Amino acid sequence: MPVQVRQLDTAASDFEAEFAKLRHWSEEADHAIEERVAAILADVKTRGDAAVLECTNRFDGMAAASVAALELTRDELKAAFDAITPAQRSALESAARRVRSYHERQLEACGRSWQYRDEDGTLLGQKVTPLDRVGIYVPGGKAAYPSSVLMNAIPAQVAGVGEIVMVVPTPKGERNALVLAAAYVAGVHRAFTVGGAQAVGALAYGTATIPAVDKITGPGNAYVASAKRRVFGQVGIDMIAGPSEILVLADGTTPADWVAMDLFSQAEHDELAQSILLSPDAAYLAEVRASIDRLIGEMPRQAVIRASLEGRGALILTRSMEEACEISNRIAPEHLEVSSDAPEKWEQLLRHAGAIFLGAFTSESLGDYCAGPNHVLPTSGTARFSSPLGVYDFQKRSSLIQVSEAGAHILGPIAAELAYGEGLQGHARAAEMRLSKKA
Amino acid sequence: MPVQVRQLDTAASDFEAEFAKLRHWSEEADHAIEERVAAILADVKTRGDAAVLECTNRFDGMAAASVAALELTRDELKAAFDAITPAQRSALESAARRVRSYHERQLEACGRSWQYRDEDGTLLGQKVTPLDRVGIYVPGGKAAYPSSVLMNAIPAQVAGVGEIVMVVPTPKGERNALVLAAAYVAGVHRAFTVGGAQAVGALAYGTATIPAVDKITGPGNAYVASAKRRVFGQVGIDMIAGPSEILVLADGTTPADWVAMDLFSQAEHDELAQSILLSPDAAYLAEVRASIDRLIGEMPRQAVIRASLEGRGALILTRSMEEACEISNRIAPEHLEVSSDAPEKWEQLLRHAGAIFLGAFTSESLGDYCAGPNHVLPTSGTARFSSPLGVYDFQKRSSLIQVSEAGAHILGPIAAELAYGEGLQGHARAAEMRLSKKA
Numbered sequence: 001m002p003v004q005v006r007q008l009d010t011a012a013s014d015f016e017a018e019f020a021k022l023r024h025w026s027e028e029a030d031h032a033i034e035e036r037v038a039a040i041l042a043d044v045k046t047r048g049d050a051a052v053l054e055c056t057n058r059f060d061g062m063a064a065a066s067v068a069a070l071e072l073t074r075d076e077l078k079a080a081f082d083a084i085t086p087a088q089r090s091a092l093e094s095a096a097r098r099v100r101s102y103h104e105r106q107l108e109a110c111g112r113s114w115q116y117r118d119e120d121g122t123l124l125g126q127k128v129t130p131l132d133r134v135g136i137y138v139p140g141g142k143a144a145y146p147s148s149v150l151m152n153a154i155p156a157q158v159a160g161v162g163e164i165v166m167v168v169p170t171p172k173g174e175r176n177a178l179v180l181a182a183a184y185v186a187g188v189h190r191a192f193t194v195g196g197a198q199a200v201g202a203l204a205y206g207t208a209t210i211p212a213v214d215k216i217t218g219p220g221n222a223y224v225a226s227a228k229r230r231v232f233g234q235v236g237i238d239m240i241a242g243p244s245e246i247l248v249l250a251d252g253t254t255p256a257d258w259v260a261m262d263l264f265s266q267a268e269h270d271e272l273a274q275s276i277l278l279s280p281d282a283a284y285l286a287e288v289r290a291s292i293d294r295l296i297g298e299m300p301r302q303a304v305i306r307a308s309l310e311g312r313g314a315l316i317l318t319r320s321m322e323e324a325c326e327i328s329n330r331i332a333p334e335h336l337e338v339s340s341d342a343p344e345k346w347e348q349l350l351r352h353a354g355a356i357f358l359g360a361f362t363s364e365s366l367g368d369y370c371a372g373p374n375h376v377l378p379t380s381g382t383a384r385f386s387s388p389l390g391v392y393d394f395q396k397r398s399s400l401i402q403v404s405e406a407g408a409h410i411l412g413p414i415a416a417e418l419a420y421g422e423g424l425q426g427h428a429r430a431a432e433m434r435l436s437k438k439a
Numbered sequence: 440m441p442v443q444v445r446q447l448d449t450a451a452s453d454f455e456a457e458f459a460k461l462r463h464w465s466e467e468a469d470h471a472i473e474e475r476v477a478a479i480l481a482d483v484k485t486r487g488d489a490a491v492l493e494c495t496n497r498f499d500g501m502a503a504a505s506v507a508a509l510e511l512t513r514d515e516l517k518a519a520f521d522a523i524t525p526a527q528r529s530a531l532e533s534a535a536r537r538v539r540s541y542h543e544r545q546l547e548a549c550g551r552s553w554q555y556r557d558e559d560g561t562l563l564g565q566k567v568t569p570l571d572r573v574g575i576y577v578p579g580g581k582a583a584y585p586s587s588v589l590m591n592a593i594p595a596q597v598a599g600v601g602e603i604v605m606v607v608p609t610p611k612g613e614r615n616a617l618v619l620a621a622a623y624v625a626g627v628h629r630a631f632t633v634g635g636a637q638a639v640g641a642l643a644y645g646t647a648t649i650p651a652v653d654k655i656t657g658p659g660n661a662y663v664a665s666a667k668r669r670v671f672g673q674v675g676i677d678m679i680a681g682p683s684e685i686l687v688l689a690d691g692t693t694p695a696d697w698v699a700m701d702l703f704s705q706a707e708h709d710e711l712a713q714s715i716l717l718s719p720d721a722a723y724l725a726e727v728r729a730s731i732d733r734l735i736g737e738m739p740r741q742a743v744i745r746a747s748l749e750g751r752g753a754l755i756l757t758r759s760m761e762e763a764c765e766i767s768n769r770i771a772p773e774h775l776e777v778s779s780d781a782p783e784k785w786e787q788l789l790r791h792a793g794a795i796f797l798g799a800f801t802s803e804s805l806g807d808y809c810a811g812p813n814h815v816l817p818t819s820g821t822a823r824f825s826s827p828l829g830v831y832d833f834q835k836r837s838s839l840i841q842v843s844e845a846g847a848h849i850l851g852p853i854a855a856e857l858a859y860g861e862g863l864q865g866h867a868r869a870a871e872m873r874l875s876k877k878a
Contacts, residue, residue, distance in 0.1 A: 091856035102563055109565070110549035123797070124541055124811050126548070129790050131824055145861050178860050214824045233679070236824035240672070258872050265865035300864050336837075343841065350837075351568050358562070358841035361873050365866035366842055369854040372563050373838035385570055385653040385675035387836035397826035398775075398789075399812035402782065402797035403805055411537075415808040417530035421617050422584050425739050426703035427804035433697050434800050 002293045005309045007285065008316045010323060022314050023331065025242065025272070025380065030222060037197045037226040044201030049208050055198035060140075061172040062193075067202075067209040072180065072191040080180030088178065095370035096150050096185045102372030103158040106391045111159065121404035122411075126397045130160035131236075133211060134394060135203035136188070137218035137228075138179060140169035140195055146182035147368065151375050151389065152218050153186035159394035164188050165213055167203065169195020195220075200227035204235045217376070217389065238389055242380035243272035243312075246364055247333035247353075249324045249346060250277060252284035254339040254360040260291035262337060265365050267308035268301040274312040276331070278324040285315045325349040332383040335364045352383045408434035441732045444748045446724065447755045449762055461753050462770065464681065464711070464819065469661060476636045476665040483640030488647050494637035499579075500611040501632075506641075506648040511619065511630040519619030527617065534809035535589050535624045541811030542597040545830045550598065560843035561850075565836045569599035570675075572650060573833060574642035575627070576657035576667075577618060579608035579634055585621035586807065590814050590828065591657050592625035598833035603627050604652055606642065608634020634659075639666035643674045656815070656828065677828055681819035682711035682751075685803055686772035686792075688763045688785060689716060691723035693778040693799040699730035701776060704804050706747035707740040713751040715770070717763040724754045764788040771822040774803045793822045847873035 008018050043051040049067040056062050056070065064070050081089065115125025136152045138144070149166070156164050166183050168176075170193040183191055192210055194202060200220075206212025215236035216228060228237045246266035248259055263275035279285050292309070296302050318324040325346055328336060332352035340346055343358035350356060354377030357364055368375045376389035403411060412431040419427035447457050482490040488506040495501050495509065503509050520528065554564025575591045577583070588605070595603050605622050607615075609632040622630055631649055633641060639659075645651025654675035655667060667676045685705035687698055702714035718724055731748070735741050757763040764785055767775060771791035779785055782797035789795060793816030796803055807814045815828035842850060851870040858866035 087856055088860055091853045091860075094853045095857060098557075101557070105553070105555060105563070106565065109551075109553040112548075114544070114548040116544060118540075118811075122810065124544070126545065126812075126827075126829075127786075127795070132790070147857055147861065233819075233821065236821070255872075255877065258869070261865060261869040261872055265863070265869045268863055268865040301862075305865065347566075347839070351571070352835075353837045355838035355840065356566070358839065360877055361844050361847040362840055362842040363847075363869040363873055365858060365869040366847065366850045366854050366873070367838070367840045368866060369857045369870075370850050371561065371840045371842060371846075372557075373565075373840055377838075378835075380672075382672065382675070383835065383837070385835055388565075388838050390565075390836070392831075396791075396817075396822065396824055397829070398792045398822065399794035399806070399816075399827050400786070400797065401794065401801055401806045401810045401812055403801040403810060405800050407810075408800040408802075408805065411805045411809050414530045414533045415805050417526055418534060418586055418808045419804060421527055421530075422586065423740075424704070424707055426700060426705075426707040426744065427807060430697070430700040430704045430802040430804045431808075433694075433700055434802055434805070438694065438799050 003296055003306055003309050005289065005292065005313045005315055008314055010316065010318045010327070033222050033226055037223055037230065040197040041201040041227060041230055044198055044207070045205045052194060052198050052202050052207055052210065055196065056194050059196055060169050067192070067194070067207065070193045071209070072193060077180050077184035077188070077191065080175070080177045081184040084177055084181050089181070092146065092182055092185050095147065096154060098370050098372045099150055099154045100158060103155045103391050107158055111391050111395055115400055120407040120410055122407035123400065123402035125400040127400050128395050128397050130162070131214045131394050131396065133163040133165065133213045134161050135213035135216040136164060136166045137199065137216060137220050137224060138166055138168040139220055140176065141171055144176040144179050146176070146178040147375065148219065149179055149182035149188070150186050153183070153188050155374065155389060155391045156394040157187045159391045161394050163190065163211070165203065165211060166191040167194050167199040169193065169199070197223045197227035200224060200231060204231035215394070217393065238376065238393060239378055239382065239386060243274060244269045245274040245333050245379060246276070246335040246337065247328055247331055248277045248337040248339055249321065249328060250279040250284060251321055251340040252279060252281040253341040256284065256287040256291040257295065258360065258363070259288050259339055260295055262363055263292065263309065263313065264295070264299060264305050265363070266335065267305040267313065268299070271304060271307040271311060273308045275309060276314045276316065278316045278318055278327060280318045280320050280324065282317050285317055289315065321346055322349065328353070332381045334377045334379045334383065337362065337364060354378045354383045354388055442735055442745055442748050444728065444731065444752045444754055447753055449755065449757045449766070472661050472665055476662055476669065479636040480640040480666060480669055483637055483646070484644045491633060491637050491641050491646055491649065494635065495633050498635055499608050501609070506631070506633070506646065509632045510648070511632060516619050516623035516627070516630065519614070519616045520623040523616055523620050528620070531585065531621055531624050534586065535593060537809050537811045538589055538593045539597060542594045542830050546597055550830050550834055554839055559846040559849050561846035562839065562841035564839040566839050567834050567836050569601070570653045570833050570835065572602040572604065572652045573600050574652035574655040575603060575605045576638065576655060576659050576663060577605055577607040578659055579615065580610055583615040583618050585615070585617040586814065587658065588618055588621035588627070589625050592622070592627050594813065594828060594830045595833040596626045598830045600833050602629065602650070604642065604650060605630040606633050606638040608632065608638070636662045636666035639663060639670060643670035654833070656832065677815065677832060678817055678821065678825060682713060683708045684713040684772050684818060685715070685774040685776065686767055686770055687716045687776040687778055688760065688767060689718040689723060690760055690779040691718060691720040692780040695723065695726040695730040696734065697799065697802070698727050698778055699734055701802055702731070702748065702752065703734070703738060703744050704802070705774070706744040706752065707738070710743060710746040710750060712747045714748060715753050715755065717755045717757055717766060719757045719759050719763065721756050724756055728754060760785055761788065767792070771820045773816045773818045773822065776801070776803060791822045793817045793827055
């Protein structure tokens with residue numbers, strides 16, 4: 001049965017209406033979840049370890065005697081690493097090395113303190129420091145991704161975070177060896193087999209056993225997302241991610257099978273994932289459609305892929321590659337493939353995307369695992385104003401100001417004038433006092 | 440009547456308990472406000488201009504005929520600039536010049552795109568682009584601060600934001616000439632005399648007259664803060680600010696009157712503002728206390744200053760300057776003055792603060808108005824994980840990846856191994872397809 005991917009045409013009169021439908025995705029807040037999460041967080045804040053232990057035993061079907069018993073030792077992480085296959089070990093280590101190398105470049109490019117003196121001798125600058133301690137949430141169960149452990153822990157490590165604490169639920173005690181091995185490779189300092197809102201609460205408030213952190217990153221289910229929103233302010237958080245998306249801009253020079261498989265690789269995540277292909281070449285769109293229908297039968301996750309492509313996917317015929325770039329900017333996709341033999345030409349027209357994959361050989365999946373850049377990216381159009389997870393998410397900046405005596409004489413009258421204008425006499429007088437000698 | 444500022448002593452047995460009380464500040468969500476804001480946002484989303492106009496006329500006591508009539512033209516901003524005193528014009532321009540100069544350094548230090556090729560020819564990098572359009576919320580009424588217009592608009596302008604849209608309520612039609620003049624100086628592109636949740640909604644969703652923006656920054660009252668929280672995700676927002684704070688570390692070498700006035704300059708903002716002085720020198724603390732009592736009578740805002748200092752202020756006697764630095768790190772203050780004749784010595788021990796003011800001549804107020812760094816800073820301990828408003832808040836990053844054919848042969852097997860391990864066969868096959876020739 002052919003996959004019923006909708007096709008849009010920018011020249012059609014109903015294009016804007018169809019395009020609006022395609023982009024629509026509503027994240028309804030579930031009141032029952034919201035209330036349960038609020039109760040769990042309040043319980044963890046008040047009762048600490050006791051609440052974390054009860055929740056974990058109940059929701060994850062565990063029978064732990066204490067939260068301390070839920071801690072994974074460094075030896076246990078190493079044992080997991082030793083137990084996976086040599087090919088898996090090697091792949092994890094290669095991926096980690098490349099991800100680390102990219103994030104070290106990122107640190108050099110934008111993560112260093114700087115300062116200068118202006119003409120009156122005043123020192124100005126910005127001091128960049130790593131966060132003291134961060135928490136990384138790693139989902140357990142069927143969507144357990146060791147690659148996400150690397151992508152969250154390595155930038156924190158490169159930033160110089162003092163302590164990286166991982167939490168990962170292990171429903172019915174089942175541990176994912178690749179996840180534990182990835183934690184070993186990525187240099188996670190402490191790890192607890194705790195998940196859900198209770199894990200987020202423990203990291204935000206701290207308990208006797210689980211230390212409070214300064215920021216929590218990492219994906220999770222609706223309970224985790226709700227808990228992260230609620231503790232924001234007490235601690236920092238990364239973005240709350242929506243469904244994953246790929247947008248492919250194709251000039252027709254990439255084998256159609258390759259592009260079809262790239263669309264599948266996004267669609268296989270879940271039914272809400274979105275795969276969109278834009279091309280000015282109608283014959284090429286037909287070719288990709290044929291590839292989709294031919295290849296779908298080979299995919300173990302074909303039911304999910306079909307549901308995703310039919311529910312949220314699209315092939316869009318555009319008037320030109322330029323127009324395809326404009327539409328891409330309106331969508332601001334998480335993943336953007338420029339499948340062209342002149343990708344640098346189109347890249348210049350692209351303003352909003354989490355990650356841009358250039359040329360036929362750059363499948364999104366290479367970037368997802370091991371090219372080096374982070375795979376935690378802004379979704380749902382938030383690439384208009386936000387960025388991939390990076391070293392900068394694990395650092396913060398403090399302004400530095402040292403006004404010289406000469407500088408105080410220049411700045412004082414300006415500050416006083418503006419402060420009086422705002423009715424803040426204390427500000428004005430504090431500035432004016434610096435016009436006298438210190439002694 | 441002496442100001443009853445509490446005094447703490449780190450050597451006292453009840454210090455931790457007293458210190459915890461001092462830090463406690465609870466921001467209770469007000470359900471009535473939350474519900475009204477939700478209703479206003481829903482109305483603006485549905486009815487657009489009509490809702491904005493009704494809310495503005497009702498809440499701000501206006502009688503505008505249309506939202507278009509609420510727009511301030513560039514000529515009106517210029518007229519405001521021309522109407523203020525020459526001293527005010529000069530102060531605004533000097534402050535703007537210095538703020539711009541600092542943020543240009545910030546752009547150079549950390550706001551540029553970068554890329555490199557690894558050994559197999561794969562191009563990796565990060566493309567940094569400005570936001571297309573941002574909204575700046577400026578409070579009206581009694582807490583109208585022209586300096587905040589500069590501090591929000593100038594980093595956006597330096598980042599290269601395409602369009603800066605300011606909203607400022609004008610209750611009963613009363614316009615603050617300094618605020619309008621600051622908008623003129625800072626290069627605001629469009630301005631509307633609209634405020635409250637309706638202004639935030641208009642900027643987030645867009646109306647026929649007010650354009651939708653990608654990010655909203657700037658302070659506001661409880662309605663504005665609640666609205667910003669609610670539209671987050673649809674657009675980016677800056678931090679939700681708590682009460683303003685200053686922490687002064689003093690070794691006793693700065694004139695006591697100067698430090699007393701610095702404490703006043705924070706306390707005069709509002710009753711919840713917090714001013715804390717730490718010193719290992721008991722005699723110096725007594726001297727500052729005497730200055731406070733002597734100077735308080737001269738301050739026009741003495742009622743607010745007294746309420747703030749008595750409710751939330753403190754003088755803390757420490758065992759040493761080192762201990763004072765440790766306590767400062769626990770507080771992670773918004774403003775941190777190192778009032779010492781060896782400030783660089785202590786600066787090295789300070790990890791968490793929004794802005795650090797070094798030496799006796801660097802009053803916070805000089806930084807608030809014109810030293811150059813931004814005065815929008817993380818409050819309530821959030822300096823542990825967040826940063827001053829800056830050029831980086833008006834930019835976002837996209838990862839760039841261009842894998843060469845040779846690179847695809849190295850990366851493909853790594854990605855496939857990990858993808859199969861995660862049960863994502865589409866990802867694996869997309870990587871494996873790149874092991875063949877393209878044609």
